[in-house]
Amino acid sequence: MALLIDVKHPDWMRDEDLRNELLRHYPEADIRIGDHPGNPDEIEMLTVSTYLPGEALRYPNLKLIQKTGAGVNNILGDLNLPQSIQVTRLRTDTSGGEMAEYALAYVLQEQRHMREYRDLQSRSKWKAFPPRRAADTTVAILGLGRIGQLVAQRFVDNQFKVVGWSRNLRHLPGVDCYDGADGLLRLLQQSDYAVSVLPSTTQTLGMFNYGLFKNFNARTIFINVGRGDLVNEPDLIQALDDGLLAGAILDVMSVEPLPADNPLWLHAKIQLTPHISGYHLGDAIVDIAENFRRLQSGDSLLHLVDRAQGY
Amino acid sequence: MALLIDVKHPDWMRDEDLRNELLRHYPEADIRIGDHPGNPDEIEMLTVSTYLPGEALRYPNLKLIQKTGAGVNNILGDLNLPQSIQVTRLRTDTSGGEMAEYALAYVLQEQRHMREYRDLQSRSKWKAFPPRRAADTTVAILGLGRIGQLVAQRFVDNQFKVVGWSRNLRHLPGVDCYDGADGLLRLLQQSDYAVSVLPSTTQTLGMFNYGLFKNFNARTIFINVGRGDLVNEPDLIQALDDGLLAGAILDVMSVEPLPADNPLWLHAKIQLTPHISGYHLGDAIVDIAENFRRLQSGDSLLHLVDRAQGY
Numbered sequence: 001m002a003l004l005i006d007v008k009h010p011d012w013m014r015d016e017d018l019r020n021e022l023l024r025h026y027p028e029a030d031i032r033i034g035d036h037p038g039n040p041d042e043i044e045m046l047t048v049s050t051y052l053p054g055e056a057l058r059y060p061n062l063k064l065i066q067k068t069g070a071g072v073n074n075i076l077g078d079l080n081l082p083q084s085i086q087v088t089r090l091r092t093d094t095s096g097g098e099m100a101e102y103a104l105a106y107v108l109q110e111q112r113h114m115r116e117y118r119d120l121q122s123r124s125k126w127k128a129f130p131p132r133r134a135a136d137t138t139v140a141i142l143g144l145g146r147i148g149q150l151v152a153q154r155f156v157d158n159q160f161k162v163v164g165w166s167r168n169l170r171h172l173p174g175v176d177c178y179d180g181a182d183g184l185l186r187l188l189q190q191s192d193y194a195v196s197v198l199p200s201t202t203q204t205l206g207m208f209n210y211g212l213f214k215n216f217n218a219r220t221i222f223i224n225v226g227r228g229d230l231v232n233e234p235d236l237i238q239a240l241d242d243g244l245l246a247g248a249i250l251d252v253m254s255v256e257p258l259p260a261d262n263p264l265w266l267h268a269k270i271q272l273t274p275h276i277s278g279y280h281l282g283d284a285i286v287d288i289a290e291n292f293r294r295l296q297s298g299d300s301l302l303h304l305v306d307r308a309q310g311y
Numbered sequence: 312m313a314l315l316i317d318v319k320h321p322d323w324m325r326d327e328d329l330r331n332e333l334l335r336h337y338p339e340a341d342i343r344i345g346d347h348p349g350n351p352d353e354i355e356m357l358t359v360s361t362y363l364p365g366e367a368l369r370y371p372n373l374k375l376i377q378k379t380g381a382g383v384n385n386i387l388g389d390l391n392l393p394q395s396i397q398v399t400r401l402r403t404d405t406s407g408g409e410m411a412e413y414a415l416a417y418v419l420q421e422q423r424h425m426r427e428y429r430d431l432q433s434r435s436k437w438k439a440f441p442p443r444r445a446a447d448t449t450v451a452i453l454g455l456g457r458i459g460q461l462v463a464q465r466f467v468d469n470q471f472k473v474v475g476w477s478r479n480l481r482h483l484p485g486v487d488c489y490d491g492a493d494g495l496l497r498l499l500q501q502s503d504y505a506v507s508v509l510p511s512t513t514q515t516l517g518m519f520n521y522g523l524f525k526n527f528n529a530r531t532i533f534i535n536v537g538r539g540d541l542v543n544e545p546d547l548i549q550a551l552d553d554g555l556l557a558g559a560i561l562d563v564m565s566v567e568p569l570p571a572d573n574p575l576w577l578h579a580k581i582q583l584t585p586h587i588s589g590y591h592l593g594d595a596i597v598d599i600a601e602n603f604r605r606l607q608s609g610d611s612l613l614h615l616v617d618r619a620q621g622y
Contacts, residue, residue, distance in 0.1 A: 011439055097470070098442060104469075105423050108416035115429075117584045124576040126568035128322055128585045131409060157468050158415075159408070257437035265435040273428045274439045 002042045003292045004059070006034035007068060008050040012279070018047070018068075018288075025289040045292050051075045056085055064088060064295050066288055068281065069095065070147065071227055072305050073200035087305040088291055094282025096147035099225045100154035102277035103195045106249045107139065107155075110193075110221060134159040140191035142184075143198035143226060144170045144177070145311070147278075151197055151225075163187050167203075185215045193221050200227035201310035208232060213239035221247040225277040228252035233264060240269045251277040313353045314603045315370070317345035318379060319361040329358070329379075329596070336600040356603050362386045367396055375399060375606050377599055379592065380406065381458065382538055383616050384511035398616040399602055405593025407458035410536045411465035413588035414506045417560045418450065418466075421504075421532060445470040451502035453495075454509035454537060455481045455488070456622070458589075462508055462536075474498050478514075496526045504532050511538035512621035519543060524550035532558040536588040539563035544575060551580045562588040 003022075005015045015033035022031055032038055043059040047066045051074045056062050065075055067089045075087055109115065111132045120127055137160055141152045144166035155162045156174040164172060165187045169179040178187045188194060194216070198204050208222070209232040216222070222245055224231060233254060239245055247269045255262075256275055264270055287302045294301055305311060314333075316326045326344035333342055343349055354370040358377045362385045367373050376386055378400045386398050420426065422443045431438055448471055452463045455477035466473045467485040475483060476498045480490040489498045499505060505527070509515050519533070520543040527533070533556055535542060544565060550556055558580045566573075567586055575581055598613045605612055616622060 098444075101419065101445065101469070102423060102442070105416070105419035105425065108412065108419065109425065112413060112416050112587075114416065114420065118426075118582070120585075121576060121583050124571040124573075126585045128587045128590075131413070131587060131590050133409075133591060134412065154469075158412070158465075260435040262435075265432060271429070272432050274431075274437045276423075276439045276442060279439075279442050280444060 001044045001296055002030040002032050002038065003045045003047065004032045004034070004037050004043045005047045006037075006055075007048060008034065008052075012049065013068070018285070021285055022289045022292075025286050026293060029289065029292055031292075045295055047288055048075075051078070053078050054080050056081050064291065064301065066090075066291055068288070069278070070311075071200060073227065073229070073310065076305070076307055076310055083307075086301060087307060088301050088303050089305055089311075090281060090287060090303060091284040092147050092278065093150070094280050094284060095278030096150040097154075098280060099147055099197065099278040100151040102225055102251065102273075103139075103151055103193075103223055104154050104158060106223060106271070107137075107160075107193050107221075110247075111137065135161070137161065137192045138163060138190050140165065140187050140194045141175070142187075142194060142196040144172065144175075145197070145199070147226075148197045151195055163190065184212075188212075188215050188220070189217055191217070191220050193223060195223040195225065196230060197226040198230060199311045200229050204230050206230065206232050208236065210235040210239055210244075213244045216245040218243055218246060220245045221249065223249045225251045228254045228256065233262075237263060237267060237270075240267065247271070249273075251275055312355045312607055313341040313343050313349065314356045314358065315343045315345070315348050315354045316358045317348075317366075318359060319345065319363075323360065323590070324379070329599075332596055333600045333603075336597050337604060340600065340603060342603075356606055358599055359386075362389070364389050365391050367392050375602065375612065377401075377602055379599070380589070381622075382511060383622065384538065384540070387616070387618055387621055394618075397612060398618060399612050399614050400616055400622075401592060401598060401614060402595040403458050403589065404461070405591050405595060406589030407461040408465075409591060410458055410508065410589040411462040413562065413584075414450075414462055414504075414534055414536055415465050415469060417534060417582070418448075418471075418504050418532075421558075422448065446472070448472060448503045449474060449501050451476065451498050451505045452486070453498075453505060453507040455483065455486075456508070456510070459508045462506055474501065495523075499523075499526050499531065500528055502528070502531050504534060506534045506536065507541060508537045509541060510622040511540050515541050517541065517543050519547065521546040521550055521555075524555045527556040529554055529557060531556045532560065534560045536562045539565045539567065544573075548574060548578060548581075551578065558582070560584075562586055 005018050007013050019031050040059050045064045049068045064086045070089050070092045113129045139155045139160045139162050141148050141164045144164045152162050152164050152175045163176045165178045170177050249271045251273045291301050316329050318324050330342050351370050356375045360379045375397045381400050381403045424440045450466045450471045450473050452459050452475045455475045463473050463475050463486045474487045476489045481488050560582045562584045602612050
């Protein structure tokens, strides 16, 4: 029984490096890497960041696909994925904390007019703008799972007014919570910033379309650190051009890396980063080795995905 | 008995606006503004942001100078200031919190490579850098008075390693504290960021000179949200050019507004903002009206400055 690591994201993490890390926790394991999988019949667990359609079928005895992160929609969306294959994801406390930090960093950049000051400095020009006070600023968090809770708490800790939305109503300290379609509209109308950490499911795919942007208010800045395919990108551009919202900060896009000729790159109201908001796995990496051990012993797996629910 | 408001900083706060605010708290007060002081003999309290040398001598019966902020070095440095005149400053919870937020915002900008991503976006280029982890980053706070404590706590709340330095040793939760000349050097050597909120006193004036920058480490970014005259600016430029430290983020300078031909403006390793890190007075404004009332009733004043100590 072997674990195959095929991350397919060498700029982020090389298969060899992850293999070495896992061997520290499980030295006797048979762990292989994407370039040298050996006999495919021996692969019972596959660890990926990017999952390719049909990939599971290469390994006739595959029992488990372990994602090196939280989002499993590409795996579950594979129509050829046998029902018998289980899917697990990772704890996201480290990367979720980094996503919260990213959202805070970009919100503070806007609150403190940092881009304007950089331009003024290049012209040797002294001109002050009042910083916008956190206590007078409402940040909406869309999606209140583990990552959303970390993001919400980070803004609470930094003295912002925080509102949150989730499919099923949550109760979080310091956060005014909403649910349902009506709740989403009421939340968007009061938001200065709207941060999406929603998962990609059949219900959320493409949900940020022109119709929803009509319910934003004109001052809102939309921040997407969740999943790129939730956003209808041509609609986002049209909505920005029409002044339905003030700006967008996108760490995720529907196609990554974003092609150089994509109009998102040079839009004046869009700031882009290359999917780096949550970067480090931290201690969560140990759970990959632990899941390989449990798969062999038959124990229940860590962070098992409900394939019907989608996360 | 009259209170004269002469802020001399109209872009920040107009005298009339402050007068109206104070009258809300003390409607029957005789409050005048810089353009219309009336009979100078009647002025017993003067409220300023910028204090001009000799200004106190214009008002023969002046008893109290109230600063609209924390820094009183220009007032105390006036050799013509009669010993009988008391000096008070303001509580700085609101502006101190804003200074903490400013320091955090600029630190996060560096941690998250935000300037690099902005440049990459302008070239439609997808390239990721690992964000630097807060837990692996040491922020040094120089000056642990009320503002310094707010700054230190903000970085603790955002998961940074925090060290602090003050003239007399302090004990703060979550902060590794140092004092004395040796302590300063030990602190600087381990700092990724060094944030100064030190007051301007005879002991701190010009302390950030080439000799001290030699004790920085090459990766340190120096952030000054305190007082501009603590920095020997030609020495700072030389130290940056010599690679003694990695960069400087300056919200305060020795001359403000900074003249357009000053070399600080266009130095590649310097980021400048126009003294806006702490901007709002918040509730502290009430204490100006209260001090005018106490001056008249003979009660002890709020936030009285020890003129010998300098703050």
